[in-house]
Each structure stands twice: as C-alpha cells, then as structure tokens.
Amino acid sequence: MNDDPVVSNKDLYRVIMENDRVRVLAYADMPGDRTTPHRHPDSVMVTLSGFRRRLSADGRDIDVELAAGEVRWLDAQEHSGENIGDTECRTIFVELKEPKPAGTDGTARLGPTLS
C-alpha cells in the first residue's frame, strides 16, 4: 500500500510546490472527513484555518485544536485523521526531503509538537 497521502488520500492532499529540498502539500477537508493511514516525513505545518482534528496511530488518539496562522513541527510519523470540528480544515505541510541529521532523536510523537 502506498502511504504517501497525495496517493492514498488524493482528494484531500495535493502537492503545491516541490524542489530538491522540500515538497509542500495543501490539505483541505470538511467536518466529518477522515483520512486513511498515511505517512508524513519531518514537516512544518502552517494552519490556514482553525480546526479540530482527531489523530490516530497504533491504537492511540489525540485531539488537536488550532487557530488559523499557527505553526507546528510534525515529527515523521504515520497516522490517520478525522475532522471532528464544525469548520473546514486547511493546512500547509512543508515536508523536508533530506534525511534527518545523524545523532538527532529518533523518537516521534503522534501529532504536532505543541511548542
């Protein structure tokens, strides 16, 4: 199964820019929409709308609520998501293409890092 979200969830994710160093995705959904499990590399997420989402991986769920114009780091991870709010969700993902530098912590946490 292809875990690239622009393949596995192509109605929700699309590539809006790409070069040697980054690939940038736009995500857009509506209340109640869900994604199937997919993989993100190390990424920076910039919210273009506020939203409430539930992220799930390995039997764990976390709920994330963010305003528009927020920026969060996302450790490389596989998860699925659900729009549990009552608004659209629009976000940008700046994916880093280069491998993680040697010696950095390999522990990923589910969902965006809070600060």
Place this chain on the structure above:
Amino acid sequence: MNDDPVVSNKDLYRVIMENDRVRVLAYADMPGDRTTPHRHPDSVMVTLSGFRRRLSADGRDIDVELAAGEVRWLDAQEHSGENIGDTECRTIFVELKEPKPAGTDGTARLGPTLS
C-alpha cells in the same frame, strides 16, 4: 553587521519555532515599512495576508504581489524589502538549517520563486 533579520530587523521578524532542522519566522509589517538588508537561508514562505512588496538587492528591484495562503520557495539570498501596498503584510518563513545538498544549483534569484 549581523544580517540575521531577527537581529537587524527585530521589530518586524520574530522566531516562532525552532529545532535542529528548521527555524520558523513570523514577519509582520504595515504599509510603508522597510527592512534593512538581511539574509535568508533557503526558505519556504507561506503568506498569511495578501501584500505588495518591493525587494531590492545589488541595485535591482522586483515587485512581488501575493494573496493570502500562497506558498513560495525563497532561494538563500540577501535583500531588503518595502511594503508598497496598502495592507499589512504577514508571512511565515520556514528556514532550512541544513546546508544545501552537494550538486544542487547554487544560483539564487532575487525574491520568491514564482512557481
């Protein structure tokens, strides 16, 4: 002279997130505001407002007009900027900390890449 914009133009640029791989800046100004010359590493810019700006470097100017929610690549470069529109300008810069991979084109262009 320190060419880091969060030092040289600290009223306009601030660090909102940083880790081993990226530093993320928020930029905010008003019509007529100008920056002094400063340096960006390879960066992805995400606009949070629409704006019109004039960027200057090495005696050249380019005018840039973007809507809110746009994403552009910015080659590493030194420039100064001026808000030549009639609206505030709010943008996010995702700066890549790792060096550019060997073998990639070293030619920088002034301002954001158009596509």
